[in-house]
Amino acid sequence: MWAWTEEELALFREDDQRQIEHRQFMASPEAQTRSLARKPDAEGAEYRAHDEDATPAPAEPETDWLQWQAWLDGHLANEREAMLDGVAEFVVRMLDQERVIYERRIAELEGEIRELKGLTGGLLTLLGQRAEDRSKSGQVVDLPNWRKRHVA
DSSP states (O other): OOOOOHHHHHHHHHHHHHHHHHHHHHHSHHHHHSOSOEEEOTTSOEEEOOOTTOOOOOOOOOOOHHHHHHHHHHHHHHHHHHHHHHHHHHHHHHHHHHHHHHHHHHHHHHHHHHHHHHHHHHHHHHTTOOHHHHHHHOOOOOOOOOSOOOOO
16 A cells, blocks of 8 residues: 655645645636736846736637537438448348349249149159149059069
8 A cells, every 4th residue: 555755745735735825816806817928027036917907808608519519419310321321222232133033043943843743744644644633632653663673
């Protein structure tokens, strides 16, 4: 733990007292009318000269940052909205491109399915059954064994 020496503590107390005196002086009307220009006298000591009838300059009004913050918030909201619109437009275009690719592939597969259904219907007709009867009745079709068995 840090321990201050007595000498350091005395310096701190002295500094605190000077700061208090300075604040009290700056709050007085006398301090507000003095000029900041310093002039040395014959002995080299500097002192502040002031004009007795000079009035202090009016303090500049403090900037109202609430209006600036409101403008900044509105501007950032507009930028966010524009960015979201751009991202949404990009996503929609990308989805449209992908949809076209998948729709083409689905159309090809549907065409193959129609072709295979037609071939299956023709094959069943050749075998003596109609495709509609088979699909409705749920019967199993036995195909003839065309392979010759080679028994050794």
